[in-house]
Amino acid sequence: MPHSLATYIALPGTTGEAMEHWHEVFGGELEILRYGDMPPMEGMPFTPDPRAVAHSTLVLPRGAGVIAGGDSMDDGTDYPVRGTAYSLLYTTDTPDEAQGLIQKLIDGGGATGMPFEQAPWGDWYGQVFDRFGVMWAFSCERA
Structure with a gap:
């Protein structure tokens, strides 16, 4: 498999909605895997909401790139989404x-x-x- 770099974004419970919106804007191929779609995982340190996004990918058209992401798990850490340190x-x-x-x-x-x-x-x-x-x-x- 060749090397590649994808952007990964963890949003606070809105990853599915965001990925669907970006799919509408940019097109491409979208896959969303929710925790409820997966078999139970023994030893998981938390119990995720079955509707939460475990992993998703949006492969942009014309080889423009890949956006991947999942819902962040609320562990009390405050990571602001909106900012100018990244884009x-x-x-x-x-x-x-x-x-x-x-x-x-x-x-x-x-x-x-x-x-x-x-x-x-x-x-x-x-x-x-x-x-x-x-x-x-x-x-x-x-x-």
């Missing part, structure tokens, strides 16, 4: 394609973080926070 960078072929994806995220309850426009370095760049608090950065080489 998912999605590069498109044209500015119009990026604008369309950004609009779908906004229409789905997101908000603009930085307008998508031509940047000082000549390429196109912008940011949007989706309704789950995940920051999506969009980039496109100058047309």
Whole structure:
């Protein structure tokens, strides 16, 4: 198996909803495995909600990448989702394609973080926070 890198996101009980939303926005192949779909696991240190997402993957079209994730288990640790220390960078072929994806995220309850426009370095760049608090950065080489 060749090496690969996928983004993995653990959301607080909203991973299934987020993955379905991203599937609507970007397309691709979506698989969601919930704890209730799995056989009982002896020695599990917690009893998960059977509706919670154990693991999910969204393979984006045209080999654009993979987003994987699962529901975080509430262990009292506070890891904020919305922030600017990270983002998912999605590069498109044209500015119009990026604008369309950004609009779908906004229409789905997101908000603009930085307008998508031509940047000082000549390429196109912008940011949007989706309704789950995940920051999506969009980039496109100058047309």
